[in-house]
Amino acid sequence: MDLKKLLDIKYPILQGGMAHIAKGEFAGAVSSAGGLGIIGSGGMDTYELRENIRALRNITDNPFGVNLMMLRPDIDELIKVLLEEDVKIITVGAGTYEKFADKFISKNIKVLPVVSSPIQIKRYEALEPIAFIAEGLEAGGHIGQMTTITLIPQAIAQTKRPIIAAGGIASGREIFAAEVLGASGVQIGTGFLFTKECPIHENYKKLLLKSNSSKVTVIGNINGIPMRVLKNKMTREYQKLERNNSTLELENFTLGRLKKAVIEGDVENGSVMTGLSVGSFNSIISVKEYIEKLMSEYKEIKNEYKNKR
Ligand SMILES: Cc1cc2nc3c(=O)[nH]c(=O)nc-3n(C[C@H](O)[C@H](O)[C@H](O)COP(=O)(O)O)c2cc1C
Incomplete structure (x- = not known):
């Protein structure tokens, strides 16, 4: 199924959940621009998580997600907040969500595990996630051992569920490359650091x-x-x-x-x-400008290749 339909988003672009950075207002800017904004719960307690979800909803009615680190000692309380706030999309990293899988399925919550190897996909399959985010070692933050170009095709061979490519995607050219590799969409972290709305110092x-x-x-x-x-x-x-x-x-x-x-x-x-x-960025632009730039570059490059045939 088409990722845009699956997540009800205009563009197949996810903003990676980033601890201490992906706050409600920032993720809200991404969702209102047609991507999927993802609140990074890393660094937030339950009160802050709830406040950030509400802040995002003050900006947009569009879909959004929350990124969870499953190894956190307060994970049960964080998930309780997500259920109370009726969050519909969750991306999970750092540990399995096996204990909560049935609950998520019964509440129609779409779960997207972040994986860095095909073997992790195999382990998660039984939990019926909606799609996988396959992150190559080009990414910022914690990384695995495979590059995006080797990981995406091997991830696709492992599952029928959509694969979202992450790691090293900065422009429309890489979005097209990800599509050629078989990905249904992309997740970007580093690129969104170069936006006006990104609340880093x-x-x-x-x-x-x-x-x-x-x-x-x-x-x-x-x-x-x-x-x-x-x-x-x-x-x-x-x-x-x-x-x-x-x-x-x-x-x-x-x-x-x-x-x-x-x-x-x-x-x-x-x-x-x-x-x-x-090294691909030399200016700070708005989230909306960045997303529109990504999509127009992607279309231009795709056309260029079509015409070369
Ligand atoms: C500053 C920073 C913080 C991040 N924090 C998290 C996090 O808390 N949880 C997570 O799953 N991924 C985290 N990531 C990874 C991103 O969500 C995303 O998958 C990754 O940045 C994509 O690769 P790219 O940096 O090449 O765009 C972080 C990345 C960056 C750059």
Whole structure:
């Protein structure tokens, strides 16, 4: 089935749930522009989650989603809020949602697990998700081991459900490439950091604008779930510890560091998460302009290829 129909959205573009960043107003701007805005519940308590859902609904009646990290100790309470607020779309990462699957199905909640390997798809199939978000290692934040170009076709071979491509998608050209690979839509995180509505600290935005892919690194390859960020004092310190065989785990070392960068603007000691597409952007535009740009580039490139035949 067509992803736009499945999620009732105008464009097959999802804004990735981003902890401390994807607040109600920001995700609302994406949904009102015809994409699927996704509130990132990471960093929110139950009260804040409810407030953000309500803030989004003050902006638009269009569909939206909420991203959940299943390993959170307060996951039961967060899900209770989603049920009370009648949230209809959930994207899940970090852990399985097996315990809640029947409830979601009975309430007609559409669940989209974020996966980084075909084997994860196999594990989730029985839970009857509506689609999968397959995220390649080009993405910002926590990443898996496969590139988007290898992951998408192998994910498609694993399931009949729609696959949404994520990781490294910045322009209409990559949306077309994702379609050629067999994806039904895309999820973008990094690209949306370059928008006016994105509530990251000015220092974060300024640093992103000055950066390119050579400024990006991955930490946590040894002790932790690898994480793609911009190089800074924090990554140098962490990599030094890794070289010295420290047993310090990435999760403990980076605890609170994304908030430090996003809210406090401390881009030297904080986690400045970004994907490899960072070098594709040199200005800040509105969410609506970005989504329209993506779609017009996509159509233009698709036409160009049609005419080449
Ligand atoms: C700053 C930042 C924070 C992120 N936080 C989360 C998160 O809390 N939960 C999640 O499932 N994915 C998170 N992601 C991944 C995005 O939702 C999305 O899948 C990814 O950014 C897509 O790849 P791209 O960065 O190349 O566009 C984050 C990504 C970034 C850049």
